[in-house]
Amino acid sequence: MTALGRGRDELFHEERVREFLEERGIGSGPVSAERIGEGQSNVTFRVRRGDADLVLRRGPRPPLPPSAHDMLREARILAALAPSGLPVPEVLAVCDDASLLGVPFYVMPYVSGEILTDREPAGWDDPAARRAVSEQLVDTLVALHAVPIDEEPLAGIGRPDGYLERQLRRFGGLWEGVSRREVPLVAELGSWLATRVPVPQRRSVAHGDYRLGNLMFARPAGGLPRAALILDWEMATLGDPLADLGYLLATSAEAGAPTSVMQLSPVTRLPGYLRRDELAERYAAATGLDLSRIAWYEALALWKAAIFCEAIRTRWLDGERPGDASFAPRLDLGVPELLEQAHDIARGA
Structure with a gap:
């Protein structure tokens, strides 16, 4: 694969990334990469080097708005959440040298799974699978909001x-x-x-962009879909958990409801997925918060x-x-x- 882009801010450069991985003992041999995901903000590549199967996440080309697309901060948040038991990406290496790709980036293992947007994976169109996806969407958010935030390193990621x-x-x-x-x-x-x-009724980690399209699901043979990863932590901080719930409800696609450009997983208009009021009821029952x-x-x-x-x-x-x-x-x-x-x-x- 040839380099994507030209100049200091090119999106990906095989040789520079290879050298970066070599210095950290990750994989061996040449690097190949392909862009993955449909994000409108940051840029993600699947990177292969020998037996290493990785994901590299970086911001868009500069100039960048102040405080936006901060991959170094996102990597710190993921490292802080690692002991929580939440399904968050594992950070393998962080690059703070913008001369390599024009912006900082970090590397994590590639995880196989499904992200639901405008289609369902084959065999996921049954009512039980659809309900399980919706329930996992809520239950994973409940688990995130239950993570203790009063001690470092999580206490240092924001001011609730x-x-x-x-x-x-x-x-x-x-x-x-x-x-x-x-x-x-x-x-x-x-x-x-x-x-x-x-x-605010409670303080918690606030993801900032919590929606179905930022969850990756796995489905074991004969089982129901389970949340495998929570993605896109760029906007995470400490704050009011209902901000996450309000965003989830406002951007969830629902049959008969007005559509918007922020309904990025229109598949949930199909029968079997929980409606917005049902999502809210499940969250309230689990947290005891007044909605x-x-x-x-x-x-x-x-x-x-x-x-x-x-x-x-x-x-x-x-x-x-x-x-x-x-x-x-x-x-x-x-x-x-x-x-x-x-x-x-x-x-x-």
Whole structure:
């Protein structure tokens, strides 16, 4: 395979990656790689070197927004979560030298499994498998939110107090820097959210992008699907666990409900998958948390998603993300639609 891209920020460079792996005693011989995944943010490669089967995860090409695509921080979070028993990727090696690929990256073992998006694996279309996927989706989130966070190293990955307020300030301040158009609902929703911030009932690890598409499933012969890995920890921190649940509910695809560009696993519209209210009920039963204000968290999730998607659209329009040509044009209408859905939730609340 030839190098992908040219110059200091090329996405992958076989010889530099080979040298990096050689220095750390990972595999032997030449390197081959192929890009995998459908992420709209960071870039992932499956890398083979001798008997080593690996995944390399890196950010997109620079320039990068401040604090975004921080692979070094993501690797630290995964290492901190490793003793928890959660299905998180194992970090084998971290590269903080941006001269190799233009940005830092880390390497983990390749794990075989299924990620559900717009199709189901063969034989997974029975009601029991679909229900198991939905239940695993909730139960894995419950397990994440139950991990103790008061001791290092997890205590050092974030500041849970004031998490919601910081989210509002951070995303509210991003719009003008990432957009080229006027969309009054951004400020209107930001004001609505800011005047109604709930008091968190608990502090926990908050994944920040918890949805079906960020879970990998395995299914043993004769068994039901089980969560094998939780992926994409770039936005993880310590905060209010209901922010994760609100995001999961707001971005879950459901038959008869409005669609959006953030429903990245439309397969769950099929019969047998749990509906949003059923997902919420299972989470509440397991955690004992009061979900009477979950609509606020759903509106927050869609408002944040709209701002994040606007940044993707603008970078694509500026020629910085040519690889997003299949997704970014949908954001012309997709971003206002996300804001309208958030507005509808706010009015209903």
